[in-house]
Every structure is written in C-alpha cells, then in structure tokens.
Amino acid sequence: MQEETAGVPIRTVKSFMSKIPSVVTGADIVQWLMKTLGIEDTEAMHMGSLIASQGYLFPISDHILSLKDDGTFYRFQAPYFWPSHCWEPENTDYAIYLCKRTMQNKTRLELADYEAENLARLQRAFARKWEFIYMQAEAQVKIDRKKDKTERKILDSQERAFWDVYRPVPGCVNTTEMDIRKCRRLKNPHRVKKSVYGVCEEGPPSQSPIHTPALHSRKGTKEDVEKEIQFLNIQLDRHCLKMSKVAESLIGYTEQYLEYDPFIVTPDPSNPWTSDEPSYWDLEASKEPSQQRVKKWGFSLEEALKDPLGQDLFLRFLESEFSSENLRFWLAVQDLKRRPQQDVAQRAQDIWAEFLAEGAPSPINLDSHSYERTSHNLQDPGRYSYAEAQDHIYHLMKSDSYSRFLRSNVYQDLLNTRRKLSTDQGRRTSLEKFTRSMLYGKSLTGKRITGLMQSS
Amino acid sequence: MAAEKAEIEKLKKECDGLRKQIETARKAVNDGDMKGASSGVESVGRVQLKKRKDLKGHLAKIYAMHWAADSRQMVSASQDGKLLIWDTHTGNKLVAVPLKSAWVMSVAFAPSGNLVASGGLDNMCTVYNVKAASPKTLRELDAHTGYLSCSRFLSDSEILTASGDTTCCLWDLETGKQKVIFTNHIGDCMSLALSPDQNCFISGACDSLAKLWDVREGACKQTFSGHTSDINAIAFFPSSNAIITGSDDTCCKMYDLRADQEVLHYQDSGLNAGVTSLALSSSGRLIFAGYDDFNCHIWDTLKGERVGVLSGHDNRVSCTGVPEDGLGVCTGSWDSFLKLWN
Numbered sequence: 001m002q003e004e005t006a007g008v009p010i011r012t013v014k015s016f017m018s019k020i021p022s023v024v025t026g027a028d029i030v031q032w033l034m035k036t037l038g039i040e041d042t043e044a045m046h047m048g049s050l051i052a053s054q055g056y057l058f059p060i061s062d063h064i065l066s067l068k069d070d071g072t073f074y075r076f077q078a079p080y081f082w083p084s085h086c087w088e089p090e091n092t093d094y095a096i097y098l099c100k101r102t103m104q105n106k107t108r109l110e111l112a113d114y115e116a117e118n119l120a121r122l123q124r125a126f127a128r129k130w131e132f133i134y135m136q137a138e139a140q141v142k143i144d145r146k147k148d149k150t151e152r153k154i155l156d157s158q159e160r161a162f163w164d165v166y167r168p169v170p171g172c173v174n175t176t177e178m179d180i181r182k183c184r185r186l187k188n189p190h191r192v193k194k195s196v197y198g199v200c201e202e203g204p205p206s207q208s209p210i211h212t213p214a215l216h217s218r219k220g221t222k223e224d225v226e227k228e229i230q231f232l233n234i235q236l237d238r239h240c241l242k243m244s245k246v247a248e249s250l251i252g253y254t255e256q257y258l259e260y261d262p263f264i265v266t267p268d269p270s271n272p273w274t275s276d277e278p279s280y281w282d283l284e285a286s287k288e289p290s291q292q293r294v295k296k297w298g299f300s301l302e303e304a305l306k307d308p309l310g311q312d313l314f315l316r317f318l319e320s321e322f323s324s325e326n327l328r329f330w331l332a333v334q335d336l337k338r339r340p341q342q343d344v345a346q347r348a349q350d351i352w353a354e355f356l357a358e359g360a361p362s363p364i365n366l367d368s369h370s371y372e373r374t375s376h377n378l379q380d381p382g383r384y385s386y387a388e389a390q391d392h393i394y395h396l397m398k399s400d401s402y403s404r405f406l407r408s409n410v411y412q413d414l415l416n417t418r419r420k421l422s423t424d425q426g427r428r429t430s431l432e433k434f435t436r437s438m439l440y441g442k443s444l445t446g447k448r449i450t451g452l453m454q455s456s
Numbered sequence: 457m458a459a460e461k462a463e464i465e466k467l468k469k470e471c472d473g474l475r476k477q478i479e480t481a482r483k484a485v486n487d488g489d490m491k492g493a494s495s496g497v498e499s500v501g502r503v504q505l506k507k508r509k510d511l512k513g514h515l516a517k518i519y520a521m522h523w524a525a526d527s528r529q530m531v532s533a534s535q536d537g538k539l540l541i542w543d544t545h546t547g548n549k550l551v552a553v554p555l556k557s558a559w560v561m562s563v564a565f566a567p568s569g570n571l572v573a574s575g576g577l578d579n580m581c582t583v584y585n586v587k588a589a590s591p592k593t594l595r596e597l598d599a600h601t602g603y604l605s606c607s608r609f610l611s612d613s614e615i616l617t618a619s620g621d622t623t624c625c626l627w628d629l630e631t632g633k634q635k636v637i638f639t640n641h642i643g644d645c646m647s648l649a650l651s652p653d654q655n656c657f658i659s660g661a662c663d664s665l666a667k668l669w670d671v672r673e674g675a676c677k678q679t680f681s682g683h684t685s686d687i688n689a690i691a692f693f694p695s696s697n698a699i700i701t702g703s704d705d706t707c708c709k710m711y712d713l714r715a716d717q718e719v720l721h722y723q724d725s726g727l728n729a730g731v732t733s734l735a736l737s738s739s740g741r742l743i744f745a746g747y748d749d750f751n752c753h754i755w756d757t758l759k760g761e762r763v764g765v766l767s768g769h770d771n772r773v774s775c776t777g778v779p780e781d782g783l784g785v786c787t788g789s790w791d792s793f794l795k796l797w798n
Contacts, residue, residue: 179732236478242487251494341628341630
C-alpha cells in the first residue's frame with residue numbers, strides 16, 4: 001500500500017529553500033494531499049503521518065517520525081532507502097553506520113545518548129569482527145568526502161532517517177516490527193491486504209485465493225481422497241440444529257448466567273478489584289454459600305459438582321438415600337485421571353474391587369455392555385479405562401438422582417434459608433447498615449451518610 | 457496410471473458432491489439469524505472499564521499470558537527471556553523463570569498451580585515446576601518441527617500443544633512422549649482452547665480454519681470456515697456449544713457446534729487491525745478482543761455490537777485473559793506492560 005500512496009506523486013511538491021537543500025514544509029504536504037486526493041485536512045494529516053512513520057518523508061531536525069501541519073521542514077527519503085524494498089538491515093550495517101558517524105568531525109553527526117549506548121553494545125557483540133567493521137566505516141567516510149557538500153547533507157539526513165525507522169529512538173514504536181510467527185511469510189504475495197483508509201468491503205469477503213485451491217489440492221493420493229469422503233459423510237450424517245434453536249439456547253445460557261457475570265452485575269458485596277475490599281473472596285471461601293451460589297447448583301449437574309460445597313451437599317443427600325455409590329465412583333474415576341502413572345494400575349484395581357467386582361461393597365449399576373468393555377480395559381489399566389463407565393454413571397445421576405436432589409429438603413431448605421438471610425438483613429437496624437457501609441466502602445448508602453454528616 | 461488417475465478424479469467429484477450437500481444441509485437449518493433473535497435481549501449498554509492495576513516488570517514485548525485456576529496468580533511470557541508469575545491482587549512478582557530461549561510465544565498455567573509451560577521458536581514446550589524453591593525444569597517436550605504457538609494443561613500429567621508445523625499434540629508429562637498427534641490443518645496452528653469437560657479442544661490456524669478435535673481419539677470432528685486470513689485466537693463459549701475465533705482479517709466470528717456453521721460475526725468498518733487474542737466474560741455475554749491497533753475492544757456476543765474499548769497500551773495488545781471467577785480482564789502488550797481492568 002505504501003507503494004501506491006508514497007513516492008512519485010508527492011515528489012512534485014517542490015522544495016525551495018536555498019540554504020537548507022531539498023525541503024518542504026509540513027503544511028505544504030498536507031495541502032498537497034488534500035488537493036490531490038480530494039480529502040479533508042484530518043484525513044490528510046492521518047495519511048501524512050502514516051507515510052512519515054514508515055519513513056518515506058522525515059523532519060530534518062528531529063528523530064521522531066511524524067507529520068506536523070506547520071512550517072516544520074521535511075525531506076523526502078531517497079528511493080534507495082524506501083521500506084518497500086523490504087529492508088531488514090543487519091546489526092553489522094548499523095554498527096558500520098554508527099562507527100562512521102564518530103569518524104566525521106561534525107556536530108550534526110554527533111551520536112545521541114541512545115546511539116552511543118547502541119554502539120557500545122555492538123562493539124561488545126562484534127568484538128572479533130570490529131576491525132572489519134571499522135575498515136568498512138573508514139571506506140564509507142572516504143567515499144562520502146568526495147561528494148558535493150550539499151549532496152552530502154541531504155544524503156546524511158536521509159541515511160539517518162532510514163535508521164530512525166529500523167533502529168528507532170527508544171520510546172518510539174517500531175513500525176517495522178512483525179509478529180515473529182508471521183515473519184517467514186512476509187514475502188507471501190497472496191497475503192490478504194487491509195485497506196489503510198478504513199474503506200470497508202461491500203458484501204461478503206471473498207475467499208483469499210491461496211486457501212480454496214490449497215484445501216482441495218492437498219489431498220493427492222487415492223487414500224487421502226477416500227479418507228476425505230469418509231470425513232464428509234460423517235459431517236453430512238451429523239444432525240444440524242436449527243439456527244433459531246441455537247440462538248435460543250445461546251441467549252438462554254447468557255441470560256441465566258448474566259447475574260453471575262461480574263462485568264454485567266456488580267458482585268455482592270463488591271468487586272474486590274474495584275473496592276480493594278476482599279470480603280467477596282472471603283465469602284466465596286467460607287463454608288456458608290450465598291443464595292446466589294446455591295441457586296447455581298440447580299442449573300445443571302456440572303455446576304453442582306464443580307462447586308466443592310455443592311458436591312458435598314449432593315453427596316450427603318445421596319448418602320441419606322443410601323445411593324451414594326454412583327457419585328463416589330464418579331469421583332474416584334476423576335481422581336484416577338490425575339494420578340501419577342505408577343499409582344494408576346493399583347488405583348484402577350481398587351476401584352474395580354470397590355464398585356464393580358462380584359460382591360463389591362458399593363456396587364454400581366452398569367449395563368452389561370459397559371461392564372464388558374470396562375473389564376476388558378482393565379487388562380491393561382490406564383487413566384481412562386473407566387471413561388465409558390463413568391459416562392454411563394454420570395447420565396444416570398443426571399437423569400435420576402440429581403432431579404431428586406433439587407427437590408429434596410436438604411437443598412430446598414438451604415436455598416430458602418439463604419433467601420431468608422438476605423431478607424433478614426433488610427430488617428437490620430439503620431446503625432448496622434451504617435457500619436456495614438462504612439466497612440464496605442463505595443456504595444450508595446455511603447453517599448447518604450455524607451449527607452447525614454453534613455446536616456448534623 | 458491413467459485408470460488410477462481417473463479413479464481419483466471420480467472420488468474427487470464425490471467429495472465435491474458431498475461438500476455441496478453439506479452446504480445445502482447447513483443452509484436448510486439456517487432458519488433465522490442471531491442478530492434477529494437477540495434483538496429482544498436487553499442491551500448491556502456502554503461497558504466502561506477502568507484500569508485497576510499496571511503490572512510492570514518485563515523488559516520486552518509480552519507475547520502471552522495465562523491465569524491460574526485460583527483467579528489470583530497469573531503467568532506472563534516476554535521476549536526478554538523471562539516468565540513472570542504475578543500475584544494480581546497485590547501486583548507483586550512471585551516467581552521469575554529464566555528461559556533458555558528468549559523467543560517465547562506461549563505460556564500456560566496448570567490447573568493445580570504447580571506447573572507452568574512455555575515454548576516458542578525453539579520448537580519445544582518446556583514444563584517448569586514453580587512450587588519448588590527455585591523453578592526447576594520438569595520436562596522438555598521436543599518433537600514439533602515448527603514453533604510452539606500455544607499450550608494448555610489438562611492436568612499435571614497431560615498437556616496439549618499447538619505448533620507452526622500445522623499439528624497439535626497431546627503429551628504425557630510423565631514419560632515426556634507424544635500420546636496423540638492431531639493432523640489436519642494445512643497452515644501454522646496459532647492457538648488452541650480446551651473444552652470445560654476436557655473431552656475435546658478447538659484449534660485455529662493460518663489456513664483460516666477452526667477445527668474441533670476429540671482429545672482421546674485424535675480425530676478432527678468438525679471444521680469451520682469463513683475467515684479470510686490467519687486465525688490468531690480461539691475460545692469456547694462457556695456453555696461449550698459454540699466457539700469464538702479472532703483473525704488477521706480484522707473479524708471475530710462465533711460458530712455453533714450444533715448448527716455446524718457461523719452464527720455471528722463481529723466486525724466494524726472503523727477497525728482495520730487484526731485480532732491478536734480474545735477472552736470471554738464468565739457468562740459469555742462479552743468478548744474482550746485484543747487488536748493490533750493497541751486497543752482491546754469489547755463486543756456484545758449476542759448482538760454483535762461493539763460496546764466498549766480498553767485503551768492504554770502503547771503497542772499492540774498481544775494477549776487477553778479473563779480469570780475463572782470472572783472478576784476482571786487482563787491485557788498484555790508489546791509495550792511490555794500488563795494491565796488489569798474491570
């Protein structure tokens with residue numbers, strides 16, 4: 001994109017000063033851009049700044065590559081130094097350049113602090129090569145001396161501007177920086193380009209040319225194509241859910257969990273990061289779950305089991321029904337998955353002995369098919385030997401025990417007690433409310449308190 | 457030879473035919489669109505978050521970060537050759553892990569909090585024990601032939617990695633060997649995300665495709681297309697039924713696994729920068745997407761509208777993460793700082 005915008009067209013803005021060779025004012029550049037491209041001044045400034053930041057034009061008395069819409073003087077970069085040549089200058093080049101600058105006795109070529117630091121660093125890095133670098137720098141200086149004085153001035157400034165792009169002043173953003181993961185594909189001509197001017201594509205974006213043919217042409221051999229057909233057949237057989245149902249389910253999910261999302265609903269009593277008050281974390285860690293938390297256990301079996309307190313309550317409920325073996329089996333298998341390899345075989349056997357063997361103390365109800373498969377798996381016990389059995393038991397719990405749990409007294413009581421607690425709090429005396437709000441900081445009551453204090 | 461060639465041609469035609477049928481099936485279920493359905497949903501309004509913490513300590517570009525399961529600790533990786541583990545509540549640095557190779561691109565925290573993994577241009581995933589007195593290298597997982605772009609622990613015994621060699625891999629940490637190799641992508645894998653139940657994971661790659669895989673079997677279960685450039689970031693919607701992707705083509709997209717197609721895209725004509733990273737709020741209602749334009753933009757997942765922006769970084773936002781308790785969001789940038797917002 002830089003090639004299209006920079007370069008020749010702008011060059012026609014003529015330079016005029018005699019003493020300072022080949023310059024142009026920032027204002028002139030902006031004006032020219034506005035006239036030639038028919039754009040507004042803000043757009044022209046933006047574009048001009050972009051061009052400057054890439055190094056196509058530069059201020060002659062500054063190291064910072066930006067454009068000012070005033071009398072500041074700018075110069076155009078020599079085509080040799082254009083970024084479009086995809087320069088990736090090596091540190092040896094930079095070393096030669098800095099070295100060269102120290103050899104010439106001119107104040108305008110004196111090194112800035114950061115440049116002196118860089119030079120020192122490079123000298124250490126290239127210790128063995130330094131003689132070579134020094135010689136190169138000397139040769140460069142000799143050649144430069146032969147050039148015309150004005151020409152030299154221009155060239156020096158252009159060279160400096162080049163290095164401002166590739167070795168920017170600390171604090172400036174290096175526009176040449178690429179994500180290293182994408183670096184090796186930089187020269188790929190098929191890379192999708194984005195519009196610099198914010199022009200949006202009308203209609204659906206077209207497939208990048210490299211992707212479509214590549215996708216299909218990769219499968220070369222007969223085997224590959226057959227595999228592809230198999231894959232596609234599975235895809236076709238898959239039952240696709242209607243979009244309306246999908247939308248319904250996604251909306252439903254977010255609506256249900258919205259009150260638990262601290263970004264949407266401020267958590268009770270406060271978001272610790274905002275108020276610097278850890279009471280929210282203390283409450284979460286305590287053995288007394290909030291009503292909101294108990295309610296969440298009713299959303300799904302996953303939620304109940306995810307929360308250690310919920311899991312605990314569910315287990316106690318099942319124990320009261322003498323049907324806890326399913327959950328205990330499920331928990332044992334979860335634990336097995338995290339065991340170190342050396343313990344796995346033994347644990348797997350222990351689980352079999354406890355839950356599945358003939359005359360086991362806590363027999364679980366597994367269908368014959370899963371039973372067969374599991375016992376087969378145990379011939380070579382591994383962390384996932386019980387995967388199928390676990391799934392089966394999970395579904396049993398979900399369809400049977402879980403719904404009874406939600407209707408049970410032990411759950412309902414907890415849910416309602418929590419609710420009762422919050423209404424209790426409403427009836428607390430105003431003094432208690434006062435002290436609570438003082439402790440928990442930023443709240444609406446805080447404002448009222450100040451009002452109270454002022455009036456008294 | 458000619459006969460075989462003709463057979464392959466016939467099979468290829470069959471492929472094309474099947475693909476057309478799949479497209480038709482997808483169109484058939486497209487009986488409505490997300491935007492229409494969500495028009496009835498209450499708007500979240502303008503989401504204005506404040507910066508709560510500035511984590512300074514890295515000396516070079518931050519490439520990756522990951523929250524610990526306790527929602528308190530967080531690990532970040534920078535090209536200054538260090539991993540830093542932070543206590544986000546106090547802002548203190550707890551552990552500094554020096555890396556053998558400074559070209560790090562990914563970092564992950566194990567759910568137990570005992571282990572941390574990192575990798576990058578060295579093509580290896582190195583796992584460190586950070587609970588020891590000083591961080592000790594536990595394993596060096598060396599088998600990928602391309603850079604390591606992303607890694608995620610399933611537990612202290614298994615880890616998933618995504619690589620520039622176009623494959624993803626499940627490793628056994630006790631033996632240090634590969635258990636399952638996931639091949640199907642034809643471009644560098646840039647990012648992966650594990651489903652909450654750990655039975656499957658999704659990957660995004662430079663071939664502009666997102667794929668769903670079965671962790672145990674190693675098979676690619678579904679493929680999602682639509683992006684026109686590299687997918688850099690990918691995440692599961694909390695219900696596990698949908699996925700969100702972010703790409704260099706400046707768009708984010710939501711695909712539903714059950715409908716097997718794109719449900720919504722998140723695009724703004726004013727946004728010309730590629731998406732580098734993304735994270736969802738705990739209900740899934742908000743998407744925090746980091747862009748090359750130095751900002752993190754916030755999207756309403758259901759309505760597809762931009763509802764906020766996190767500005768403050770001086771260079772591109774390279775990583776974004778929301779902890780499990782959902783209390784805030786962390787952004788990491790090439791400007792070497794991490795910021796916490798809520």
